[in-house]
Amino acid sequence: MDKYKIPISKLDYSYQESELDFSSTEELSPIDEKIVGQNRAAKSLSFGMRVEKKGYNIFMAGESGTGKSTYAENIAEERSAEMGKPQDILYVYNFYESEKTRVMKVEAGTGSELKTDLEKIVEELKEEIPRAFEGEEYDKERKEILNEYQPKSNKIMKEFEASAKERGFMLQNTSQGLVPVPIDENGEPLSREDFQEMDDEKREKIRERSQEIQNEISQVMREIRSIKEEAQEELSALEKKIGLSVVQPIICHLEEKYSESEVIIDYLEEVQEDIVDHIDRFRNENDESQSRSFLPMQRDEDGDFFNRYKINVFVNNSKTEGAPVVYEKNPTYYNLFGKIEGGSQFGTITTNFTMIKSGSLHRANGGFLIVHAKDLLRNPFCWDTLKRALINQEITVENIGEQYRSVPIITLKPEAVELDLKVIMIGTPYIYYLLYNFDEEFSELFKIKADFDTVMERSKENIEKFADFISSVINRYEIREFTAGAIAAMIDFSSRLTGDRQKLSTKFNEIIEIIFEADVWTEQAGEERVKAEYVRKAIEEKEMRANLLEEKVQEQIDRDHLLLDVSGEEIGQINGLSVHQAGNYTFGRPARITARTYLGKEGVINIEREAKMSGRIHSKGVMILTGYLGGKYAQDYPLSLTASVAFEQSYGGVDGDSATCAEVVALLSSLSGIGVRQDIAITGSMNQKGVVQPIGGVNEKIEGFFKVCESKGLTGQQGVIIPKRNLDNLMLGDDIIEAVKDDIFQLYVVEDIDEVLEIMLGKAAETIHTAVQEKLQHYAELEADNYGAESEAEEEENEAKKANEEDDEDKKN
Template sequence: MIALLTEKITADKLAPVFNLGPRSKLEEFDTVTRDQLFPENNELFSLFHETSAAKLLVATDFDGFDHIKSFSDMLQNMPNKRAKSICYVEDVTKVGRAHAFEIWRDQTVLFKQLIEQIIATGEFSDEQLSSCLIKPYANLVPLLLNLNEFNVEQAFKVLADEQSPTVSLVDAVNLDETTLFGNLDKLYKNSSYTSSVAQLIPGLLHQAHGGYIVIKIDEFINNSALWYQLKSVLRQGTLNWQSSNKTVQTELKPDPAPIDVKVILVGDRLAISQLAEGDREISSIASSFIDFSSEFNISEKNIANYIGYIKLLITDANLLPLSSCGLKRLLRLSSRWCEHNNYLSLNEAKLLTLLSYCHQIASTNTLDCIDSDTINTVLALQHEALNGHIRLSNEGIIEKQIILETHGKKIGQINGLSVLEIHGHPESFGEPVRITATGHLNGDGDISDVERKAELAGNIHAKSMMIIQGFFTHTFAKPLPLPISANLVFEQSYGEIDGDSAALAGTCALLSVLAHRPIAQNLAVTGAIDQFGTVLAVGGINEKLEGFLRICELNEQTDMGVLIPAANIINLNLSDKIIAAVNNGQLAIYPITHIDQAIELLMDIKAGNIDEDKSLYNVINQLAEENDKLDDDENSLVNKLKQLCSKIMGKQGSNN
């Protein structure tokens, strides 16, 4: 047995350990609001808030995070701005005339009292009236003096009479033209339609006047007309009143409503790109772009902020606190959701669902906190409810309907690692796949991908097959191309295959065939490669490892091994079962950086090079040269036979 090129991963590298400093309990950390997680966004939003000309901000969105509360938290830290409202007063001396005025929202009650005073006495205080108005209106007083107790309800209306002293956010959802832009309603009375100021139905833009409105970009994807209308309002600063019943005309022609609103569009990058495709002006009219990352990077930010955020979620939802072990278990789980040990998930919907279930179980068991056992109980319940596909997979292995060999050695056969994703199923799971190769050193250099020819492979998989071809060209095309002909198959695979994580396994299977060197079946392989044999990181590494352990246990295998890209060590966040298997010597995990290391582990032979005696590449090269010599001998024999035949035919011709 030759010396190994790589060492096994020790158990302490199989799951992340988070340094919390001297603190360990949740109550020892300060509460952190959502906006504090993104200090860089606070600064840009502050600039957007202070710049009166800035009207549109685009922010990346992701599922599970409450962006409304995040922006609300940001606003609380900004210099206060007084909220405004729009008021309409109809000129009762002229048919169809209604004028718009702006008042301070916190003065709405005083303004209405002044209207009542004017109607009752005809007198008012100039000073009080001026304190209600945002700017002077010379024609307002005459309009007010014409009001009386009989017409005031029809001729006077404040569109947003909430008394909030400062600007706020309006969350715009389920939009249509009426909910966003309002409506001039019509009243059917005395066999005819009439309208008055009382029939002005404010939209969300009127309610957000002087403040902010947050809109999901998805609202515009299927109704682009709404976006173009909104863009026109932002440019003009006014909004004309429209009636939902356009076939009926009335005499009322109210002034366009002045609209001073800042719009925040939120959506994922796909939604933003779809909106940009429909309107290429979006990048030029947007005042700012803000990016909310869906993951918290603990290598760049203090982990205490994330724990403070968890404390906020628990406090707001009135849940039981986390114990020290419960906090560490939650951090580890949150990191696994991100598939990276330096990141923690900000999907608060997912976090709150888990913590709410834990709270219920802990309360039932009369616990005063949520510990790691409680979290594990919830995870086990969720797994049992979702593992129907895994049970079917296990049955296929036990009943030998699915062939996966984990004992002995085989030429041209290797266990790759895959992640299965079922449509409509919320979770993926790992499962080994048997990859086989056949071929010979007497061809035109073609490596045939059966999955691709059967139209069961995606574009990334097709690319990986071309990279394998490039690897063989780079390794053996010195001085002549390697004359191979080979087939590569993912056995018992009946759905579409995509991704490049099987490139390393497929290449090793082909090398095994060409060198007539068997591969150890108790080892499994995952990893992408480049044309020079460098092993590259892949996704789903934790599910792949756990899937291989599951299959090996079904096959009663105790000396298992897995080859993974060394770059994936930072992604390892494995179950306690895997960690125990590594500690007990049942499973060895080998991090590799080059295919040469995989060759040594899988085939017990040094990869070497084509000139290095008794190396794998040298064996293949020698076999290729012997094959070329046989071809030359055969060609020489054929030529001699042709020459002899020609001579015989020539003599027969001369005798005739």
């Protein structure tokens, strides 16, 4: 069996301090690279950042803690510095369709300035315009207009009154308007009695004249109204002329300031025209504001009116350096796509274009938006709205669910903003493939995939980068410097995280945790630099905080509540090895596996499967075991066997195929009657041809069995069998390495099941196979004899039945 033992030289994976060419991290420079060990992802991102075509958004796929978020920000900032600053986005009042708010783009930083300037001139005009209408020039011109048109009206009315009087009527104002009233010889209104005393002819004549004059009144009033309208038009023209004389110089001054922006000039022209058209609003502002002060509950309608001259600086890029980079950590609908706010006023909700608020998508326009896929998909409407925006390359601000209402509650319809940005989405590979397979638009929108690996080669180059990374963390967080020994311990810890001595972990969040904690333990010890012992202390203490379940399991083993033997031999019983997961902590423990065999045709019964406690992979392993038995022993006669396999005292379910070798050994032991060594545990998968395959968690499994043996007493014969292909995964603790070195604990590697049998059953594999074959042949013979007896009895029964039927027939005849 010594030929299967792992030599001590193959166990020590520790990185030697002497291999480092520095004594402490003080001699190192913080790493220049933004990411370590992710060359594939870095190339993908670099290419994706350069492609400025539709659909070339980026999905960064990888496990948590590999530095995706940090790298996304860094590379986006780096690329944005090479790009131009985008324009400010403004929402302004639409003077032609008030509900359709207009978008206006101006040079970055100009929006806030224009907003302030416009607010100032509106306040200035509120004072200057009323003052202009208080001057003598306005009064003089107004009087001239009135003096020109008033005599015309008076003359027409006087001439008409005289004409009516000649015909025996006077004009009288009533609630129904101007009406003709007949008069007597003295010019007084004719009384009803006098009118009734007249003969019919005179009364009829008066009625005819009255109707005639009434018809003339309408004509006269139209002439007077026309004169008044002409006067009013001239007065309005005068007011506009006076208003323009005040407004135009102020607007012109503003136009000079923004002369290089054609869009601002056009907008200011519209503002000027609208102010002149609504000059009365400015003339009456002071009087109305005073009257409103006595009516505090009155709605400020004029205040609402002057909102039209405000500017909503929707996106302000005045302080942006290069292209914007927005990392949205809470991608709710409103945070991403903006919203239209409303204000409560006397029980009603009102809104206007100044209440339109931007979202991350707007602020990132012209640059980069970074968002986590899981958070995005978790929020209703967000994914579909984002896709629509990227496909249409524009985004409209509308409140959530507004498009699904039969009657909209928000009447404001802001103009859509053109969208030109690159979305960097961060998520797990599972989410990526889920979207890729079930959302046909995803592959068209996210053409660049950047895969982040959790490991990198443990090469000299990467070890140097790893040390530089630790140095950069030390500088960034201002903690104690690490000695070369501490760096070597961190390298070992990183490899242990990967489960492969030839790899280093890229889960830098876990590495940073140990850096921080080692610094604390160093501080507590009063040391100036972090040494290897404090790194190991940090690792041990972190495990201690998480290993309560492991201690409880060990306590059950120590008290013989969980039955395990670590010495002697037993038929059909073996110590397998399993891994338990407790949050972020993983530990291994042995598990007793038993097998019972007997005559039958049911084959191998997986008790866990029958009890619905077996995972799919474990069930597959048992089926592979059945295939191995059939291929090995049932070539010349049928496999007449019923066997049951069980993980004893397993109450939480079993999964994985790493117990396949153990189950085969237990079965063959039961069939051959040869005892299995209980002082050796085994882990390993197996295919149908008996080849042992590598498994996961090899270090935890070995350490778990070693702790049990240590607790029950090391005999020097105990050990663990692992697949040979797992040799590079061995990164065991110093206590186990010392035990192997002192020959009080053994480790074996195997490549096929025959080697396992030789170690576990202590006999040559051929001897074991022969014993098993003899037992199976015996079962087959018994099965054949039993089948023959059953057939003979059945034949005799059939003959007797036939004879009885013939006797009955004779009796009838």
